[in-house]
Amino acid sequence: MKPSPVSRRQFLKSATVASLASYGGLSGKVPADPSQGAVGQNWAESFTYGAARFHQPETIDELRKVVRRSRRVKALGGRHSFSRIADTDADMIGTSQFNRLIGLDAKNRTVSVGAGMKYGELAKLLHKEGFAVHNLASLPHIQVGGAVATATHGSGDGNGNLATQVRGLELVTAEGEITRLKRGDGNFEGAVAHLGALGLITNVTLDIVPAFDVRQYVYIGLSPDQLMANFDAIYSTAYSVSVFTDWQSDPGLTAIWLKHKVAGERFHAPVEMFGAKRADRHVHPIVTYDAEVCTPQMGVVGPWYNRLPHFLMEFRPSTAAELQSEFFVSRRHAKAGIRELHGLRGELAEVLQISEIRTVKGDDLWMSTAYGEDQVAFHFTWIKDWPRVRAALAHVEKKLEPLGARPHWGKLTTMRPEALRARYPKLPEFRGLVAQLDPSGKFHNDYLKKYVFG
Ligand SMILES: Cc1cc2nc3c(=O)[nH]c(=O)nc-3n(C[C@H](O)[C@H](O)[C@H](O)COP(=O)(O)OP(=O)(O)OC[C@H]3O[C@@H](n4cnc5c(N)ncnc54)[C@H](O)[C@@H]3O)c2cc1C
Structure with missing residues (x-):
């Protein structure tokens, strides 16, 4: 007999590693x-x-x-x-030793930092000076260099991924030479989401914006029909919007997370929205989990860096015992993607902890998962059991591949490398850039050979 969603969650919770202890990253x-x-x-x-x-x-x-x-x-x-x-x-x-502030240029709105700096560290430093970056991922523990390499993203109809913040890069190339590239230089769009293929990034210069406050609200109980019928309305409700779902028919555990900019967005949190009810307590993306590790909700005003991620810097983020996959599909296919995934709820029931659906603004970075068009991102936090996850992933990919899905560079996929490569129209130019900076393939590895170089 299949466990009910709640008992399955309770099982998953008991299966996670220890408690969510104080965490500073590894x-x-x-x-x-x-x-x-x-x-x-x-x-x-x-x-x-x-x-x-x-x-x-x-x-x-x-x-x-x-x-x-x-x-x-x-x-x-x-x-x-x-x-x-x-x-x-x-x-x-x-690269974690390269984590220093190099300079903040308030006039030109840029900050230059070592590529090994974590976003959590960057955020505190920027906020003290009255600045912010426009968006963050779900956790602040990742490093700037690693995040931009894989086009890591947050959510928001108007928000490009974190690589789009990059205004300049300094890197050590194959012969140990230092190369600098800035926005406007030829090939710059190929060098930002670089997949670690061009060299060792030492410093990154990022666009900054004035610091802002955010209110976060969660609405629980969104049905799949409401999500499909109101997709654009839901995602335009706030600066950053996520929907967490387990794809099961019971809407009880599907939640909308809204992150409103306090200035510039007029919002009065209604008690109900699209059939979902405003949460009267702080919650975890997996509603039955302890919310202690999560950024505060219930409309409590707080700084951008303490609301845009879902998880707090002081804790180990997410569920701790997990695998992850994510697929980016043109926003035009958002409803089709939701319909297909909802149809897979039987296949997902035993292996999925939670899915997150986000939107990402399109960009012009050659190897970015948002290249060329606005995207909807379907994320999967799986149980930590690769053989079972691989089987479920094959079902997901079969449904999303025809929609042109691009897998997240930093997460798990079983997609055919030729299909993946076909998603990147600028791949020949990227290979040309790699050949120019790294003619002997010093920065190649098996992953890049399989998915990028073929
Ligand atoms: C709990 C959890 C939550 C997550 N949430 C999100 C999310 O909200 N959004 C999202 O998009 N992703 C998310 N991810 C995925 C994560 O953001 C990416 O995998 C990201 O690349 C991790 O960055 P990292 O610093 O750990 O880099 P690593 O995993 O260590 O490296 C990633 C790549 O960057 C390269 N690299 C790193 N530093 C340098 C450098 N200095 N020079 C050259 N190359 C470099 C590496 O060689 C490698 O190719 C999440 C992951 C976890 C575990």
């Missing part, structure tokens, strides 16, 4: 256990990095030396990717 942690290789595991502890050697240079000159001497080398950011995009069997360079 960057830079060197494993004590030699069976975990030179580098250790990714955040989800779903794989061990295969690198033979782990370097943690303190200065750019040391970093250049490692790059120059290595035959093959990869950068490691905050370890939050579920895919093996950062992995290598050769040299790996941890």
